[in-house]
Amino acid sequence: MADLPIKTTLAPADQAELAAAVAEAYGVGSAIYPIGGGTSLDFGLPAKTPGSGLSLAGLNRIVDYPARDMTVTVESGVTMKSLSDLLAKEGQRLPLGVPLAEKATVGGMVATNWNGPMRYGCGTVRDYVIGISAVDGRGMAFKGGGRVVKNVAGYDFCKLLTGSLGTLGIVTQVTFKVRPLLEQFTLMACAVQSTRQAEKLLAALVNSATTPAAIELLSGPVWDAEPALKTLAGASGPEKLYLVVGLEGSATEVEWMIGRMHDEWCQQGVEAPITIGDAADFWKKLVDFPTVGNAPLVLKASVVPSGVTRFIDALRALDPQASIQSHAGNGIVIARLSTFPKEGLSRALVGNLQPAAALQHGSLMVLSNPSGNEMTHQSAWGGLDAPFTLMSAVKQKFDPKNILNPGRFVYV
């Protein structure tokens, strides 16, 4: 985990104290680094400007949970685990799949726009945040949205702040719409011979009669060693991949989908697909993959879904031992590299993987680089054609002295 350049960490007890702390920092132009569960401090560029940490641990209240309205309002320091436990008591859930849920907080998840494997069937953070409160870089508290599921009054700060890494405002409170827990969840898996076969299967899944909640394409040593996938027959060798689909719904629906998926796969020439016995255990591994282990470099690419396998080819050419997880239905590819690129980060990313992602209409970012080596704006954020100038204009209005998480995000 990256260290922040901080000597002290402030711990406000509520939004008013937080706003006062930011206002004071604004007065002297001193940097503030918001800290939730500390699970994503590697996210973005390493922080360099000295300043203070600002812990959200004190903002951990459940503000309102009218379960029958299917909304919940919580402060941003609440952990994802305690939120999901709370919702589960009412038979509800926020199906976002955040790793290290015991530590990860609501604020951190929203700030990093963290989305797990369930995004194919259930959508992403921005689909669930219906109200948000934050404190801007002057110490001014502001909010957007509200507590009702449909609302178009005013500008949509829920979208603007989701994924902004706390650089426009420190998120203090969030209202989510929630969903019912479903009766049954299962995972089916099959082995795949090559990326070429994988694309055929993925393209067919788009038109499947089933409605998967997750479509995961996996490859590399982490998955080769995975007990849940051990029994898979039909493929071998270094090119081997695994296709895993998550199916959820009522017992009747899931039962129907298992049969149907089995038939569809067999028609596509898949040998002996399996239903994973301990779905919950394997699911946790899928959710946690990007954040566990000691990979020297973790990357995330977002490409069009049809470009996933070609991007995986590019990754494997760079690092044949990389462990790869793709939320393939959404075009997301996450790679834990086995070694830090010998040719240097710049060559590997700017010279190789960023163009490979661009060729598939997407972009690449660094999720984690514990060494901090060669982390330039271009290597961390790439994508020169992204409208970073416009984003910087927005940043300037919300944080005129650039004190909120300075130097870590996309601004130019």
Next chain:
Amino acid sequence: MRPSINPLVSGGGRTYNCAMPSLASIVTQLRQALEAENVLSAQSEMLVYECDGFTIEKNSPDIVVFPRNTEDVSRIVKICSAAGVPFLPRGAGTSLAGGCLPVGGGVMIVLTRMKEIVEINLRDRYAIVQPGVVNVWLTNALKGTGYHYAPDPSSQGACTIGGNVATNSGGPHTLKYGVTVNHVLGVEAVLADGRIVRIGGPAEDPLGLDLAGAIVGSEGTLAIVTKVWVRLTRNPQGYRTMLGVFESCDDATNAISEIIAAGIVPAALEMMDQGILVAVEAAFHFGFPLDAQAILLIEVDGLEAGLDEQRDKIIALCKKCNAREVRQAVGDKERQKLWKARKQAFGAIGRLSPSYCTQDGVVPRTQIPHILRKITEIAARYELRVVNVFHAGDGNIHPILLFDERDAAQVQRVLVASNEILNECLNCGGSVTGEHGIGVEKIHFMHKMFTGSDLAAMGNLRAAFNPLGNLSPKKLLPTAGSCGLEQKHPGRRAAL
């Protein structure tokens, strides 16, 4: 003849500044930049453009232009920007809150000639459309592919996708599938200085801030969207469409609350009360029971394997709430007919009253029984007739206040009653608009929903995109010392 074009002005009036370039000179520049037939400037040609579906306030633009592509829009904006005149985009003009009212006149950029579906990509589940594409055209283009574009506002036969993006449109099926913003992957837009930017695209999770998310629903005040990447949704395998018939509004609204609380997510859950039923039945002859006090139109969709189970649960919950009967639509034809009746309900109101006005408040879903009772009470107190047809599953009410605009006293009562209804929505923890937008119509509510610092933050966002404020001025946010246009007349308004 007008001596010069309007600079930025306050309110709906006009002031003229001799330092501004003359109208004729701007027209000349625009005619050079576009083809001459794409520029209108005769006063008689402006009438159509003086308002949208919100007809209370009217103001003519000085010039109307019809760009054919993004570069045209950029050129137009640069000319307007250099001349310091206000300009704003317009789609089909079906919006209901005055989002395309040309406050201060200026140049109206009508995007209806940018109407190409640029690409449909089923493998990657997206389509690229120009802003002038009518919502239903995309639906029609996707027929037979197994995919659809989910947002389905009731005006979908006329409204454009560019307009849907501007207002973040909803529709009956947004209960399960989400509103426009949940289906927009990216936009190409022209900024207030004429720069062309692309934000997002066919891939998810673009780097940096979600500016596309901020532009959707900004009512044309942040940028002019010239291309949209929309997500396509797989068609469900099957539907069960039901009609729950209730003896009282309370029973119907309780059933809504029970269905949502039971963890069922219907694709749509709509309510019509007796007042509107009578009009809809007279127009469409569906066979609605005219003696019922309320009906619920409930649709579940998804895998065939699970639909009967969901249907049975819904029927049981309706029965528990004293439903007289729950009918199921038989076959797709009957389903389509039911939806047609619902979506065109507003067209039938002419049978009830010479004029009407609808509101677009939202309440937490458990508060629907309360707000409906409150609406009845307010209507009685002001001696008004109110009928209801709305997106019950979302808590998005559309009370329709009926009146005769020749009766000035009644008109005043409609205004006061409308305000009371919206205030009650806010008291319940809701919003004054679920899908129609703030526009100019509801600016005076913004300070009730938001604090001064909330509004200041919104002003900061606008300033980053639109620093001179000449892109669609005086919309959405109250300006200092003003609460927007004062409403004197409720006019005739449709709803979604």
